[in-house]
Amino acid sequence: MGCWAKLKSSGWVYPTAVLSLYGFFANCRVAEPFLTPYLIGPYKNISEEVVTNYLFPIWTYSYLAFLFPVFLLTDFLRHKPLIVVQGFFLVTNYILLCFAPGLASMVFLQVNYAVVTSTEVAYLSYIYSVIPVENYQRATGYLRSAMLAGYTFGASLGQVLVSIAGLDYFYINAITLGIVSMAFLISFWLPMPQRSLFFKGRNAAAVGAQSQQDGPKEPVMDRDEVGSGKENMEQNGSAGWCSGENVVTAGRLLWQSFKESYSSRNLIYWSLWWALATAGYVQVFNYIQLMWDHIEPSATSSVYNGGVEAACSLVGAAAAFSVGHIKVTWAVWGELALGMFSAVGTGAVFLMAFTSSIWACYAGYVIFKSCYMLLITITTFQIASNLSMECYALTFGINTFIALSLQTIITGIVVDEASLGLDIVTQFIIYGSYYAAISVLFLIRGTYTACMNRRHPEHTETKEQEANVEVISAECF
Numbered sequence: 271m272g273c274w275a276k277l278k279s280s281g282w283v284y285p286t287a288v289l290s291l292y293g294f295f296a297n298c299r300v301a302e303p304f305l306t307p308y309l310i311g312p313y314k315n316i317s318e319e320v321v322t323n324y325l326f327p328i329w330t331y332s333y334l335a336f337l338f339p340v341f342l343l344t345d346f347l348r349h350k351p352l353i354v355v356q357g358f359f360l361v362t363n364y365i366l367l368c369f370a371p372g373l374a375s376m377v378f379l380q381v382n383y384a385v386v387t388s389t390e391v392a393y394l395s396y397i398y399s400v401i402p403v404e405n406y407q408r409a410t411g412y413l414r415s416a417m418l419a420g421y422t423f424g425a426s427l428g429q430v431l432v433s434i435a436g437l438d439y440f441y442i443n444a445i446t447l448g449i450v451s452m453a454f455l456i457s458f459w460l461p462m463p464q465r466s467l468f469f470k471g472r473n474a475a476a477v478g479a480q481s482q483q484d485g486p487k488e489p490v491m492d493r494d495e496v497g498s499g500k501e502n503m504e505q506n507g508s509a510g511w512c513s514g515e516n517v518v519t520a521g522r523l524l525w526q527s528f529k530e531s532y533s534s535r536n537l538i539y540w541s542l543w544w545a546l547a548t549a550g551y552v553q554v555f556n557y558i559q560l561m562w563d564h565i566e567p568s569a570t571s572s573v574y575n576g577g578v579e580a581a582c583s584l585v586g587a588a589a590a591f592s593v594g595h596i597k598v599t600w601a602v603w604g605e606l607a608l609g610m611f612s613a614v615g616t617g618a619v620f621l622m623a624f625t626s627s628i629w630a631c632y633a634g635y636v637i638f639k640s641c642y643m644l645l646i647t648i649t650t651f652q653i654a655s656n657l658s659m660e661c662y663a664l665t666f667g668i669n670t671f672i673a674l675s676l677q678t679i680i681t682g683i684v685v686d687e688a689s690l691g692l693d694i695v696t697q698f699i700i701y702g703s704y705y706a707a708i709s710v711l712f713l714i715r716g717t718y719t720a721c722m723n724r725r726h727p728e729h730t731e732t733k734e735q736e737a738n739v740e741v742i743s744a745e746c747f
Contacts, residue, residue, distance in 0.1 A: 281714070282401035283568030286409045288459045290399055290416035292547055295453035296360060296393075297420035300428040301367070301439065301446040303575035306559035307568035308367070308439040309376065314508065316373060322560050322694060323687035328377055329556075330681045332384030334674050340388040341667045348463045349399055353394035359385045364447035368440065372516060391667060399463040422583040424449070429576030536601065537665075538716065540652050543608050544669045546708050549676035551642045554619060554701055557685075558635055560694045566628040578632045585636055587644030600652055602723045606716025608645055612709035615641040623698035680704070 301308065309316050309325070316325065335520075344352045359382055366379045397409050424446075431437040431445070532538055559575060598607075621634035653665055653713065683689050684700055692700070 282405040282409060285461055286397060286405075286412055288456060289353075289393070290412050292357070292453050292456045292460070293393060293413055293416040294420035295449055295456060296357065297417045298385055298424035298427075298449050299421075299446050300431065300449065300576075301364070301443040303425050303428055303559070303579045304432065304439055304442060306563055307539075307573055307575075308443065310563065311439060313440055314371075314376060316376065316696075318560060318563065319687075320373070320536075322557065322697075323685055323691040325373075325376055325380060327383050327681045327686045328380040329387075330379045330674075330678050332525045333387055334671075334678045336384055336388035337391075337671055337674055338667075340385075341391055341671075344389070344392045344395065349392050350457075350460050350462050352389045353396060353460060354457045356386055356389035357450070357457040359383075359389075360450040361447065361454050364443055364450060365420045367443045368441065368447060391670070394666065396460070396463070400461060406466055416584055418587055422580050422587075425576040425579040425583065427576075429574065432573060432576065447641065483526065507690055514728065527666070530574040532665075535660030537653060539605060540649050541665065541669050543605075543612075543670040543708070543712060544649050544653075545676065547612065547642065547645065547705075548673035549609075549680065550704050550708070551639075552636075552673070552677055553680055553697070554622075554638065557694060557697060558622070561622060561698060562628065562631060564694050565626060565631055565723070571628075574632065578635060579679065582636050582639040586640045589640050589644035589647075592644075600648065603653060603716070604648065605712050605719050609709050609711070609716045611645050613643045613706060614710060616702055616705040616709050619698060619702035622704055623695055 306321065308314065309321050310318050340352065363379065363382050363386060364747075366375055366382060370379070394413075396415060398406060401409055428442055431442055432439075532541070562573075562575060598604075600607075618634040618638035618641070622631045622638070625631050625634070680700075684692055684697055
């Protein structure tokens with residue numbers, strides 16, 4: 271009991287440990303790599319065409335509808351309630367998969383899962399509201415590792431249960447239900463943050479508004495301060511949260527953060543790749559199981575989806591980890607790297623589209639996902655290193671919203687049965703062409719940047735010096 275109390279009073283260790291534990295169990299979804307075989311199999315008995323062209327697009331549309339309101343609610347309610355909501359909807363997700371019959375229940379499942387994915391922003395930004403700024407980097411590493419470990423363990427366990435134990439998909443979903451129920455219970459252990467990024471409470475809002483008129487001053491609340499006790503409770507009292515003054519000030523802070531986030535041309539280019547590439551990646555990720563089932567039907571052959579997803583996580587993690595040990599002047603070569611590795615990803619998508627070998631398709635997916643994880647790590651680092659965490663949270667939300675909007679347009683035109691409703695092979699040809707366009711765009715831009723650096727190397731030195739200053743002192747408000 272004494273050790274537990276000491277852990278809770280340690281400032282950053284307790285919330286990081288609990289959130290990491292939650293992240294592990296919430297992402298340890300043993301049944302997720304086998305969702306498509308389960309839906310089109312005897313338990314749900316839904317045709318592949320209905321799953322492709324009707325069911326999965328509902329998730330995309332619902333996710334887009336929820337994302338921005340949930341982003342604002344996350345900050346307004348101070349993160350923890352949204353994490354609890356995510357845990358609850360994860361539980362109902364697998365209750366529906368296990369026990370709800372009929373197509374209508376699977377339609378509701380897609381809406382339900384959209385709530386789960388839209389509340390991911392609460393998990394990713396919670397920790398920055400409860401720990402000191404000097405522990406951000408370590409905590410972020412632990413949280414990312416917990417998510418990866420949970421996903422890899424879950425996918426590996428699922429493959430073992432399917433291939434070695436010969437367990438039915440229903441029981442794998444039931445096991446996943448028990449695991450995510452643990453995540454839901456753990457979410458209640460998280461401490462409630464005493465501050466938010468934008469909704470500051472009545473007193474803080476008033477001071478924040480005054481400070482913007484008078485010029486830069488001391489922050490209303492120290493960013494290193496976790497905050498506890500009567501003073502913080504009064505400052506963030508419920509009466510002040512809903513006041514018109516607070517809402518106006520929050521809007522002003524959001525706008526100021528937006529301008530800070532996209533004030534640099536280089537940051538805009540990195541964000542552009544993030545949005546474009548993520549839209550294509552999520553589309554491939556969502557429909558890859560249908561491609562695998564098309565090449566080698568799960569009803570008549572062995573399924574290795576879990577093993578492939580686990581391999582992707584490990585290879586992708588190794589690629590992402592290597593970024594921290596590569597000495598590259600990203601201001602010069604970063605855009606060219608985006609173009610080159612996007613070209614590799616393009617080839618991998620075309621391989622998946624045209625091959626008739628399931629193993630070649632598996633290999634193409636591993637290459638594609640690994641390239642994306644490598645590049646998104648570089649992109650995240652480049653953006654986050656030039657912004658404070660408040661600005662980064664907003665940038666993350668905006669980039670994700672743009673990516674999801676693009677993905678929704680692609681889904682509405684290419685996938686939805688109400689429009690083209692294309693078959694899975696034609697879809698992947700289009701996804702490969704989409705990635706080819708991204709690759710060409712950044713190869714041209716990267717080549718131009720590299721050539722300009724050879725002509726005017728002093729510009730790169732200036733940019734690096736400015737970046738170093740921004741890393742130390744960048745503040746949004």
